[in-house]
Amino acid sequence: MTDLFxxxxxxxxxxxxxxxxxxxxxxxxxxxxxxxxEAMEETLFNRRGTLWTFTTQEFxxxxxxxxxxxxxxxxxxxxxxxxxxxxVEGRLTEPDPAKLRIxxxxxxxxxxxxxxxxxxxxxxxxx
Amino acid sequence: MTDVAxxxxxxxxxxxxxxxxxxxxxxxxxxxxxxxxxxxWDDLQFAFGGSGSATLGDGAQPDTMVSRLGLSGxxxxxxxxxxxxxxxxxxxxxxxxxxxxxxVGLVVGFDKHPRGAFDPDPATLGLGxxxxxxxxLLSTQFFAMKINRYMHDFGISEATLAKVAAKALRNGALNxxxxxxxxxxxxxxxxxxxxxxxxxxxxxxxxxxxxxxxxVCRAEDAARYTDRPVYVRAVTVRTRRFGSFExxxxxxxxxxxxxxxxxxxxxxxxxxxxxxGDIQVAQVQDSESGAxxxxxxxxxxxxxxxxxxxxxxxxxxIGGRLPINTDGGLLANGEPIGASGLRQxxxxxxxxxxxxxxxxxxxxxxxxxxxxYGAPGVSACTVLTR
Numbered sequence: 129m130t131d132l133f134x135x136x137x138x139x140x141x142x143x144x145x146x147x148x149x150x151x152x153x154x155x156x157x158x159x160x161x162x163x164x165x166e167a168m169e170e171t172l173f174n175r176r177g178t179l180w181t182f183t184t185q186e187f188x189x190x191x192x193x194x195x196x197x198x199x200x201x202x203x204x205x206x207x208x209x210x211x212x213x214x215x216v217e218g219r220l221t222e223p224d225p226a227k228l229r230i231x232x233x234x235x236x237x238x239x240x241x242x243x244x245x246x247x248x249x250x251x252x253x254x255x
Numbered sequence: 256m257t258d259v260a261x262x263x264x265x266x267x268x269x270x271x272x273x274x275x276x277x278x279x280x281x282x283x284x285x286x287x288x289x290x291x292x293x294x295x296w297d298d299l300q301f302a303f304g305g306s307g308s309a310t311l312g313d314g315a316q317p318d319t320m321v322s323r324l325g326l327s328g329x330x331x332x333x334x335x336x337x338x339x340x341x342x343x344x345x346x347x348x349x350x351x352x353x354x355x356x357x358x359v360g361l362v363v364g365f366d367k368h369p370r371g372a373f374d375p376d377p378a379t380l381g382l383g384x385x386x387x388x389x390x391x392l393l394s395t396q397f398f399a400m401k402i403n404r405y406m407h408d409f410g411i412s413e414a415t416l417a418k419v420a421a422k423a424l425r426n427g428a429l430n431x432x433x434x435x436x437x438x439x440x441x442x443x444x445x446x447x448x449x450x451x452x453x454x455x456x457x458x459x460x461x462x463x464x465x466x467x468x469x470x471v472c473r474a475e476d477a478a479r480y481t482d483r484p485v486y487v488r489a490v491t492v493r494t495r496r497f498g499s500f501e502x503x504x505x506x507x508x509x510x511x512x513x514x515x516x517x518x519x520x521x522x523x524x525x526x527x528x529x530x531x532g533d534i535q536v537a538q539v540q541d542s543e544s545g546a547x548x549x550x551x552x553x554x555x556x557x558x559x560x561x562x563x564x565x566x567x568x569x570x571x572x573i574g575g576r577l578p579i580n581t582d583g584g585l586l587a588n589g590e591p592i593g594a595s596g597l598r599q600x601x602x603x604x605x606x607x608x609x610x611x612x613x614x615x616x617x618x619x620x621x622x623x624x625x626x627x628y629g630a631p632g633v634s635a636c637t638v639l640t641r
Contacts, residue, residue, distance in 0.1 A: 132385060143506070151508060152506075152508075153506055154505055154506035155383065155505065161497060162497045162508070180404065181400045181401070181403050181404035181407075182400060182403065182452075183396050183399035183400045183403055183451045183452050183453075183454075184399075184449070184451055184452040185390060185393065185396060185451060186448070186449055186450055186451065186452075187372075187450055189372075189374070189390050189392070189393055190371060190372070190374040192374075192387070192388075193374065193376070193377060193384065193387025193388055193392055194387065194388065194389075194390050194392075195387075195388040195389075196390065203390065204452075205390070205391055205396055205400075206400065207400065207507060209509065212509065213509070214506045214507065214508055214509060215506060215507040215508075215509065216505065216506045217391060217504065217505050217506065217507075218391075219389060219390065219391070225452040225453075230403070230404065230407045241389060242388065246385070246389050
């Protein structure tokens with residue numbers, strides 16, 4: 129499998145686009161889940177999108193598989209809708225549901241996680 | 256389909272039973288169902304046995320029951336299909352009879368899950384290890400995110416989430432086989448620990464232990480076994496379509512598709528020749544409070560958003576217009592996935608036979624419905640009549 133995201137100051141998620149029907153997937157995959165095409169090409173997601181839905185994780189997930197490597201702290205996850213592309217699930221940098229709302233603008237960032245980094249979505253400005 | 260009748264019912268209580276294996280519970284339920292039909296193991300031509308954990312290497316497979324109940328040489332097939340395992344086992348059993356292959360058989364399901372939320376290996380779901388490592392492989396998150404969006408779109412309140420859980424626990428208190436038999440009021444439910452916004456501890460069901468079994472036969476033979484048969488008018492199993500929002504999806508297309516339960520329920524009603532408005536008692540998958548609310552609409556019982564008023568008016572209570580989850584549902588019974596869908600069928604059969612005791616739906620219901628839903632987007636429905 130290829131990487132999930134690009135590195136650097138302006139990270140972007142890496143997905144696949146179907147050369148036949150245009151569907152975008154995350155992460156990359158070899159076949160189109162809509163039209164069975166094998167003409168999938170690697171492509172990048174926009175950096176910004178809007179929060180489609182979210183929740184919090186307030187009890188520790190079982191480990192394995194969870195690998196945060198630090199004492200458990202509640203976090204939030206959500207789906208961000210990238211216009212004309214897809215809705216992608218990821219951790220959110222803001223764990224307080226009172227500070228999150230459906231429709232707010234979000235940006236892809238990288239956060240330290242376990243031994244390395246992972247992608248997350250961060251509210252833009254004050255949301 | 257009017258080919259199949261349910262003529263025997265068995266259920267091992269749901270909950271936690273130290274020292275009792277999954278197969279022990281399955282054998283208990285099977286013996287009870289055989290006794291209810293007045294037959295013995297040797298009379299069975301086939302069995303379908305459902306267990307989620309056994310198929311993942313945790314506990315004995317259902318077909319090991321033959322060494323407890325009789326090495327009679329019958330056809331015994333193990334079934335595993337996520338949280339819809341039991342519904343799927345019933346579907347293939349009905350097909351076996353409808354196809355003319357067999358006359359009478361057993362459908363049994365059991366599970367004995369460890370405490371806490373399900374934690375599958377992401378590889379078994381076709382997902383990369385990163386998805387579990389970064390803390391997204393929790394079915395509870397999916398349910399919370401689906402209802403969060405649904406509340407935003409259709410005006411369902413947190414109070415309604417609490418009302419659903421309170422009803423489940425009230426009904427559970429009337430069910431001696433339920434795991435949770437202590438009613439809680441809405442403020443206790445809303446005030447319990449939040450697990451996944453907007454859902455609190457008592458709005459979720461938990462994986463647990465239990466077993467259920469039914470004896471099925473050709474409809475025309477039903478009178479040989481019982482004077483109160485329940486007929487399987489339809490049983491359907493469907494998987495997710497492109498664009499539907501299902502559990503454990505790292506991405507969703509922009510294009511929205513309807514839920515798998517919409518397809519399964521619609522096909523079930525069509526095959527049965529009845530509509531949602533004809534149903535007098537229903538069991539739907541309430542993995543958490545929001546799931547019951549959303550499944551009411553997905554199964555065709557109301558329009559999106561109508562649940563707020565229906566639940567406030569008591570429509571889904573045992574004495575209401577459409578009693579839902581009369582045995583306490585998953586919220587009061589927990590979820591042993593191999594047994595869960597058969598528990599729903601067992602409950603509707605009891606209701607149609609008039610055997611539901613303190614939780615009996617009044618005025619003799621004649622048409623019932625069940626819907627079981629599971630990862631990663633599978634739904635099984637039945638329409639049952641007496």
